[in-house]
Amino acid sequence: GAVVSQHPSWVICKSGTSVKIECRSLDFQATTMFWYRQFPKQSLMLMATSNEGSKATYEQGVEKDKFLINHASLTLSTLTVTSAHPEDSSFYICSARVLVLGSEAFFGQGTRLTVV
Amino acid sequence: QKEVEQNSGPLSVPEGAIASLNCTYSDRGSQSFFWYRQYSGKSPELIMFIYSNGDKEDGRFTAQLNKASQYVSLLIRDSQPSDSATYLCAVGPGGGFKTIFGAGTRLFVKA
Numbered sequence: 095g096a097v098v099s100q101h102p103s104w105v106i107c108k109s110g111t112s113v114k115i116e117c118r119s120l121d122f123q124a125t126t127m128f129w130y131r132q133f134p135k136q137s138l139m140l141m142a143t144s145n146e147g148s149k150a151t152y153e154q155g156v157e158k159d160k161f162l163i164n165h166a167s168l169t170l171s172t173l174t175v176t177s178a179h180p181e182d183s184s185f186y187i188c189s190a191r192v193l194v195l196g197s198e199a200f201f202g203q204g205t206r207l208t209v210v
Numbered sequence: 211q212k213e214v215e216q217n218s219g220p221l222s223v224p225e226g227a228i229a230s231l232n233c234t235y236s237d238r239g240s241q242s243f244f245w246y247r248q249y250s251g252k253s254p255e256l257i258m259f260i261y262s263n264g265d266k267e268d269g270r271f272t273a274q275l276n277k278a279s280q281y282v283s284l285l286i287r288d289s290q291p292s293d294s295a296t297y298l299c300a301v302g303p304g305g306g307f308k309t310i311f312g313a314g315t316r317l318f319v320k321a
Binding site for chain 2: 203204
C-alpha cells in the first residue's frame with residue numbers, strides 16, 4: 095500500500111501553546127487528506143477534509159479557528175492545534191487518498207498529543 | 211441511527227477458530243466498503259476493501275457484502291492471538307469521498 099508519513103508521532107506541550115502536525119504522502123499525490131481525532135477506546139472522529147489548494151471542510155462541532163488545516167501541496171497537509179488545552183489531548187491521525195471514487199485511504203502513524 | 215454500526219464487543223474466540231465481524235450501514239448509495247485493523251495506540255491499517263456484492267477472499271480474510279441488506283462482514287479464518295485488535299468497518303458514501311467509520315469491534319483471540 096501507499097505510504098503516509100505523519101510527524102511528530104508524539105508531542106507534549108504546555109497549555110496555551112500551538113502545535114503543528116504534518117502529514118505527507120510519500121509515494122503518491124494525495125488530492126484529499128482527512129484529519130481524525132481519536133479518544134481512548136473510541137472510534138475515529140473525522141475533523142475535517144482537506145483538498146489541495148482550497149479551504150478545508152470542517153465537520154460540525156469542530157472549531158476551524160482552533161484547528162488550522164493547510165494543504166499546500168499534493169503531498170503535504172498540516173494541522174495546527176492553536177492555543178491547546180488539556181482537553182485537546184488526543185490521538186490525531188491523518189489519512190490520504192487519491193481522487194478516485196471508492197479508493198481506499200492510507201493512514202499516517204498518528205500523533206499522540208498531550209497538553210499539560 | 212448511526213451511519214455505520216458495529217457491535218463493540220469484545221468478541222472472544224479461541225485460537226484457530228473463525229472470527230466473524232459484522233457491520234451495517236444506513237446509506238443505500240454507498241459504493242465502497244473497507245475493513246481496517248487497529249492495534250492499541252496505533253493507526254488503522256487497511257485489511258480489505260470490497261465494492262461488489264458477494265465474497266472477496268485474501269488469505270485468511272474474507273469480506274462479504276450484501277448491498278440489499280446493507281450489511282458487510284469480515285471473516286478471519288484460523289484466528290491467531292496476533293489478530294487481537296479492534297476492527298473498524300468503513301463505508302464510502304455514494305457520490306462522495308468521505309469515508310464513515312464505525313465504532314469498531316474489539317476482537318480477542320485466546321491462545
